[in-house]
Amino acid sequence: MTEFGKALSFTETAIPGLLIAELPVHGDSRGWFKENWQREKMIAAGLPDFGPVQNNISFNDEVGTTRGIHAEPWDKWVSVATGRIFGAWVDLREGPTFGAVFTAEIDPSRAIFVPRGVGNSYQTLESDTAYAYLVNDHWSADAEYSFLNLADETVDIQWPIPLSEVEISAKDLAHPRLADVTPIAPKKTLIVGANGQLGLALRESFGDSPRYDYAARDSIDLADPAFISSRRWRDYDTIVNAAAYTAVDLAETPDGRAEAWASNVTGVAALARVATEHGITLVHISSDYVFDGSKDGAYTEEDAVRPLGVYGQTKAAADAIVSTVPRHYILRTSWVIGEGKNFVRTMASLAERGIDPQVVDDQIGRLTFTEDIVAAIEHLLSVTAPSGIYNVTSGGTPLSWAEIAAQVFAITGHDSSRVCGVSTQEYFASSSAPVAPRPRNSVLDLSKLASTGLSPSDMLSRLHAYLA
Known part of the structure; x- marks a missing residue:
């Protein structure tokens, strides 16, 4: 009844x-x-x-x-x-x-x-x-x-x-x-940009389980209309977009501008469409370059974007697109350090070769080690944190590029006074190639991420471990 x-x-x-x-x-x-x-x-x-x-x-x-x-x-x-x-x-x-x-x-x-x-x-x-x-x-x-x-x-x-x-x-x-019985496998995660600094760190953490698909940037064409139907998307619950055009100076050239918009905006739009249509969580990596760096104090997730150059403009546009996906996380980072060529490795190499570098001392921020980005991705997904933007960098006192370079010299057993600080204007004064404007203040407030239960590691502790 x-x-x-x-x-x-x-x-x-x-x-x-x-x-x-x-x-x-x-x-x-x-x-x-x-x-x-x-x-x-x-x-x-x-x-x-x-x-x-x-x-x-x-x-x-x-x-x-x-x-x-x-x-x-x-x-x-x-x-x-x-x-x-x-x-x-x-x-x-x-x-x-x-x-x-x-x-x-x-x-x-x-x-x-x-x-x-x-x-x-x-x-x-x-x-x-x-x-x-x-x-x-x-x-x-x-x-x-x-x-x-x-x-x-x-x-x-x-x-x-x-x-x-x-x-x-x-x-x-x-x-x-x-x-x-053959059990039904869990839904899968697609990592786009698997051969970049972050992609390599994600593979190191996630491993080679069939639950994870790794797509290198040159093995997947997000601009191809066939991409939308290239997989059984209902078998996926997460896409991590670790791919991006990051050549900030080349982005100021005609060809670079086209490549930056194609990769950072058109490609992201394709991922957003797939995620929206199939109920997939889209994790997207953003940048401090969406800000102009003029703020007095750390940038929060609620601050209005004001990108200075082409790269920052494409990242800001991508953030707006990803924010329309019902289930999304936008991770704003700065000064990313992982496997491969990067600022820290360059400074360590210069120190070892006896070269005394001039390094910009009027741009302030924190390094973001890829392990901290991976930890944030895993944490936000595991606790099903509310969708939105999360600032993700390593923690600690913000430093200038010159101060970080001096730390690299000291940690590797070299005289930190060999690093000479110069202004951004002085550093690029002799350059004949296009130079992208940089935000002077790249410090991101980390309190929102901490409120979800994750405190980032200390930047200098990470730097010591990285150089070891």
């Missing part, structure tokens, strides 16, 4: 992500009415915003019709339009809850949200039962599916009507036992 007048609510089950819903049903002598799917109310009540794209209905004539156990790589919202079912759900995802079982009766006043990879099955308890489900992906022959036998002894589902007495398809009868 359908229960009328319940308040909309969701309850967690023993299977992570599997949610039972109590639905308000309004009825009288004429029949009943319910809102079977109401996105705004249901999200407010705790349902994930899973973005359904298709609605299916399975009609069952007889009591005891039994179907399942099927696990697909998409989410389902399961309800009953008429009749009543006994539902059984088995976690067929890789992980510690593989094989966990939950059962419940579902009538028109109840529904259940079934996350990707959880096996779904049911047995009708009334004739003329209409079983309805919304899904957030279209069926595909290329998708990864998993199945479990309805009579598996390990999960031991207590069917109300013995399986020997009910209608079951030959295909369902042939499904494997739990020991032979």
Whole structure:
């Protein structure tokens, strides 16, 4: 008997992500009415915003019709339009809850949200039962599916009507036992720009698990319209964009300007479109160059952008694009140091070769070691921090480039007084090539990141470890 007048609510089950819903049903002598799917109310009540794209209905004539156990790589919202079912759900995802079982009766006043990879099955308890489900992906022959036998002894589902007495398809009868089931793998992460400083650090941290796809900048063409359909995007939950055109001075030339906009803006727009259409979290790396450096004090995430040059303009434009993606993190960094050619390695090499450099002393900021960016990415994703911009640099007292160079000399056993500080104007005075304007103040406030539970490492401690 359908229960009328319940308040909309969701309850967690023993299977992570599997949610039972109590639905308000309004009825009288004429029949009943319910809102079977109401996105705004249901999200407010705790349902994930899973973005359904298709609605299916399975009609069952007889009591005891039994179907399942099927696990697909998409989410389902399961309800009953008429009749009543006994539902059984088995976690067929890789992980510690593989094989966990939950059962419940579902009538028109109840529904259940079934996350990707959880096996779904049911047995009708009334004739003329209409079983309805919304899904957030279209069926595909290329998708990864998993199945479990309805009579598996390990999960031991207590069917109300013995399986020997009910209608079951030959295909369902042939499904494997739990020991032979192929688990549904977790969703994947795509790292774009895998051969850059940050990309290499991400690979070092994440490893070569099939869960991670690494795409070098020259192996993926974001400007190609075919990129939008180049993967089964529903198999991904995160894209980390570690690729960028970073030649700030060359960006001031005609060819460099075109390349910078193509890579930093057009390419990012393609990633944003994919992420928006498929519910993917987009992690994007931004820059202190979106500011003009004129502020007295550290820049916060709320400060208005005022880029001085082409590179900064492209990064600011990309930030605006990424901010439209429902699930996004924009990580603002400064003075990135990782594997490969960079300022610290250059200074160490000059010190070793006996060269006394002139280094700019009127630009102030902090180094950002790639390990700190990786740690921030992992942290923000793991705690599901609110979407938005997060300043991410290494911590400690801000220094000028000249002061950092002096630290490099000292740490590597050389006389730090060999470093001569000069103004930005003096440093570039003899240059005949285009020179991009630099922000004088690149200090980023780190309190927002700290409020999520992550404190960045000390810049000088990182520098010592890096040079060791």
